[in-house]
Amino acid sequence: MDAQVVQILQLTLNGISIGSIYALVALGIVLTYKATEVLNFAYGDILMMSAFIGWGLIVVAGIPFWPAALITILIAAMLGYFLDRHVMRTIVGQPQFAGVMLTIALAFMLRGLVSMGFGPTSRSYPTPWTGHITHIGPIVVTDLNLVILAAALIVTALLFLFLRYTQLGVAIQASSQNQLAAYLCGIRVKRLNSFVWALTAAMAAVAGLLLAPIALVDISLWFVVLKGLAALVLGGFGSIPGAILGGLLIGLIEQFAGVYLPDGAKEMSAQLVLIGVLIFWPRGLLGEAHGRRV
Amino acid sequence: MRFAYDTSYSDAQQLLRYRSQWICYGALAIALIVAPWLLPAYYVGELSYLFIVSIASLALMVLTGFTGQVSLGHAAFMAIGAYTHTLLLDQGIGFIPSILGAATLTGFVGFIIGLPAIRVSGLYLAMVTLAYAMLTEQIIGRWKDVTGGFTGIPVSPPSLFGYDLSSLKGFYFLCLVILVAVLLGLINLMRGRTGRAFIGVRDSEAAAATLGIWVGGYKVLAFVISAFVTGIAGALLAHHLQFLTPDGFSVMLSMELVLMVVIGGLGSLRGAIFGAILIGMLPTLISKIKPLLPTSISSQFGLETFVFGLILALFVMFEPNGLNGRWLKLKILFENFPLYRRNTFRRGKTYMHSERYR
Structure with a gap:
C-alpha cells in the first residue's frame, strides 16, 4: 500500500484513540454540567489525582493492575461525592460564576495536594499491555491504544444503558431538564447531584488511568481538561453525543495538525478550534440552540 | 452616623466628601510617600510589585466586576504589554510613548478578543479567553525572532526625561504615580455614563438594551479599556522582572488576577x-x-x-x-x-437563573 495512505490510516487510528480519552473527559464534564449546571474546571485535576493514586497503588504498594484500577476508581468516586456533598452543595442557588470559581479553587487545592504529596517529578507505571504492539494490515498499533479505545467504548455504552434504562439514570435525566420539577416528583436532587459527581469522578479516574501510561503520570495531566472543553464546544455544548464526536474530532485534528501543519500547530490546534467554533458557530456540531432567559 | 447633606452639585461630585476621609486618605498618601525611606529595600520592591498587580487587578475588575464578563486570560494582555514595551524601548523610543504604544496595542488586541463577547457570554467567554491566553503563551514562546522564545529577552531600565528610574525608589514612585492615575481615571469612568452602562449590562443585558444601551458596544469597550490598562501594568511588570520569558505570563498569572478580583469583592475598585x-x-x-x-x-x-x-x-x-x-x-x-444589626448584610436566599431554556 502507498506510504501516504498508510500514514493517514495510522494517524486516524492514533487520533481516534487519543480522541476517545478526550471524549471521556468531555462526557464527564457535560454530565456534571447538565445535571448540576456547574462547569467542572476541577475535572482535569481529579483525573490527574487518580493517575497518581493509580501509580501509588501499582508501583509503591505493588498491587496488580486490575485491582489497583478498581480501587482507584472507587477512591475517585468517593472523592467526587465528598467534594459535592461538602463543598459544592454550600453554593447551590448562587450565580453560575460562583460555581466556576469554586471548581477552580478545588482544582488548585487538588493540584497543590498532589504536588505536596508526590513532588514534581513525572513517573510511569506498567500495565498489562505496555510494550505490546499489534499489526492490522500495514498499520502498527500499540495495544495500549486499542485498550483505550475499547475502554472508552465500554464506558460510553455502560453510561448510555445506565442513563436510559435504570431508575437512577432516568432520574438524572429528569433533574437535568428541570431540577424543581424533578424535586417535586420525589427525586432527591441534591443527593442525585452528589451521585453525578461521584459518577463523573469515576469516569475521570478511568480516563486518567488510561492516559497516564501513554502520557506519564505528571501534574500537567490536568491540561487535558482544556482539550475536553474544546471537544465539548466543537460537539455542541450540553449534548452527550456531541461530546463524544467532538472528542474524537479533536483527537484527529491534533494528530493530523502535528504532521501536516507547521511546528507548534499540534499544541495550539485544540485552542484554535475552541475559539473558532465559539465565534463563528456557537451551536457546535450537535448542540441545541442556547439562549438566555431574561 | 453621617447623612449626606449637599448644598450644591459640586458637593455631590467630590471624591472625598468628609473631613474624616481627607484625614484617612491623606495619612495613607503620606505613609506611601515616606515608605521607601523607612522600609527595608526588599519591601520597597515588594510594594512596587503590589502597585503593578493592583493596576492589573483594577483593569480586570472593570471587566469582570463591573461589566460581568469573566476573563481567564488576562495574563496574555500583560504579556503583550510587557513584550511590546520592551521591544519599543529597544528601538530607542522614549518611556512615555513606549508605554502608551504598548497599552494601545494591547487595547487593540483587547478589541479583537472582545468581539466574541458580543456573541458568547458567561462560561463560553471564560473558555474563549482561557484558550486565547494559552495561545498567546505558545505564540510568544515560538516567535523566536522577535520575542526571544523561551530563552527570553532582557528589559532595558526605565528612564524619564533623562532621569534614571531603575533604582528601587525611582521605580516605586513611577508605579505609585501610574497606579494613582489609573485609579482616579477608573473611578471617574465608573461613576460616569460609561460605568453606569457597564453596570447595566452586567445586571441585565435585556434591561440594558431596552434602556437604549448598546450592549455589544459596551461589552467590547469594557474589553478595550481593561486590556489598555492591563497593558500598562504589563509594561511596568517588565521593568520589575527585568527579564521576560513566556513562563512569567502563564495561566497561573491569569488565575491569580481572577483570584484578586473575586477575593477583593466583585464590583468595587x-x-x-x-x-x-x-x-x-x-x-x-x-x-x-x-x-x-x-x-x-x-x-x-x-x-x-x-x-x-x-x-x-x-x-x-x-x-x-x-x-x-x-x-x-x-x-x-x-x-x-453599639447598634450594629447583624441582619443588615444577611444573605438572602437566592435561586439560580438557569442559563438554559427549557
Missing part, C-alpha cells in the same frame, strides 16, 4: 486593590510561615497553589462579597457601634 494586596503578598507570607511548618510540608512546592485554592474556596463559600464586603461590615460596625 477598592476590592480590586485589597485583593491585589492579599494575593500579591501571599507568596511572601507563605515563605515567611514555611520555617514554622514541619519540613515534610514546607519543602514541597505545591503549598502555594493549595493555599491559593483554599482561600478562594473559603471566600466563595462564606464571604461572596469578598474583602470589600467585610470592610463595609466592619465600617458599619464601628460607625453605629
Whole structure:
C-alpha cells in the first residue's frame, strides 16, 4: 500500500484513540454540567489525582493492575461525592460564576495536594499491555491504544444503558431538564447531584488511568481538561453525543495538525478550534440552540 | 452616623466628601510617600510589585466586576504589554510613548478578543479567553525572532526625561504615580455614563438594551479599556522582572488576577486593590510561615497553589462579597457601634437563573 495512505490510516487510528480519552473527559464534564449546571474546571485535576493514586497503588504498594484500577476508581468516586456533598452543595442557588470559581479553587487545592504529596517529578507505571504492539494490515498499533479505545467504548455504552434504562439514570435525566420539577416528583436532587459527581469522578479516574501510561503520570495531566472543553464546544455544548464526536474530532485534528501543519500547530490546534467554533458557530456540531432567559 | 447633606452639585461630585476621609486618605498618601525611606529595600520592591498587580487587578475588575464578563486570560494582555514595551524601548523610543504604544496595542488586541463577547457570554467567554491566553503563551514562546522564545529577552531600565528610574525608589514612585492615575481615571469612568452602562449590562443585558444601551458596544469597550490598562501594568511588570520569558505570563498569572478580583469583592475598585494586596503578598507570607511548618510540608512546592485554592474556596463559600464586603461590615460596625444589626448584610436566599431554556 502507498506510504501516504498508510500514514493517514495510522494517524486516524492514533487520533481516534487519543480522541476517545478526550471524549471521556468531555462526557464527564457535560454530565456534571447538565445535571448540576456547574462547569467542572476541577475535572482535569481529579483525573490527574487518580493517575497518581493509580501509580501509588501499582508501583509503591505493588498491587496488580486490575485491582489497583478498581480501587482507584472507587477512591475517585468517593472523592467526587465528598467534594459535592461538602463543598459544592454550600453554593447551590448562587450565580453560575460562583460555581466556576469554586471548581477552580478545588482544582488548585487538588493540584497543590498532589504536588505536596508526590513532588514534581513525572513517573510511569506498567500495565498489562505496555510494550505490546499489534499489526492490522500495514498499520502498527500499540495495544495500549486499542485498550483505550475499547475502554472508552465500554464506558460510553455502560453510561448510555445506565442513563436510559435504570431508575437512577432516568432520574438524572429528569433533574437535568428541570431540577424543581424533578424535586417535586420525589427525586432527591441534591443527593442525585452528589451521585453525578461521584459518577463523573469515576469516569475521570478511568480516563486518567488510561492516559497516564501513554502520557506519564505528571501534574500537567490536568491540561487535558482544556482539550475536553474544546471537544465539548466543537460537539455542541450540553449534548452527550456531541461530546463524544467532538472528542474524537479533536483527537484527529491534533494528530493530523502535528504532521501536516507547521511546528507548534499540534499544541495550539485544540485552542484554535475552541475559539473558532465559539465565534463563528456557537451551536457546535450537535448542540441545541442556547439562549438566555431574561 | 453621617447623612449626606449637599448644598450644591459640586458637593455631590467630590471624591472625598468628609473631613474624616481627607484625614484617612491623606495619612495613607503620606505613609506611601515616606515608605521607601523607612522600609527595608526588599519591601520597597515588594510594594512596587503590589502597585503593578493592583493596576492589573483594577483593569480586570472593570471587566469582570463591573461589566460581568469573566476573563481567564488576562495574563496574555500583560504579556503583550510587557513584550511590546520592551521591544519599543529597544528601538530607542522614549518611556512615555513606549508605554502608551504598548497599552494601545494591547487595547487593540483587547478589541479583537472582545468581539466574541458580543456573541458568547458567561462560561463560553471564560473558555474563549482561557484558550486565547494559552495561545498567546505558545505564540510568544515560538516567535523566536522577535520575542526571544523561551530563552527570553532582557528589559532595558526605565528612564524619564533623562532621569534614571531603575533604582528601587525611582521605580516605586513611577508605579505609585501610574497606579494613582489609573485609579482616579477608573473611578471617574465608573461613576460616569460609561460605568453606569457597564453596570447595566452586567445586571441585565435585556434591561440594558431596552434602556437604549448598546450592549455589544459596551461589552467590547469594557474589553478595550481593561486590556489598555492591563497593558500598562504589563509594561511596568517588565521593568520589575527585568527579564521576560513566556513562563512569567502563564495561566497561573491569569488565575491569580481572577483570584484578586473575586477575593477583593466583585464590583468595587477598592476590592480590586485589597485583593491585589492579599494575593500579591501571599507568596511572601507563605515563605515567611514555611520555617514554622514541619519540613515534610514546607519543602514541597505545591503549598502555594493549595493555599491559593483554599482561600478562594473559603471566600466563595462564606464571604461572596469578598474583602470589600467585610470592610463595609466592619465600617458599619464601628460607625453605629453599639447598634450594629447583624441582619443588615444577611444573605438572602437566592435561586439560580438557569442559563438554559427549557
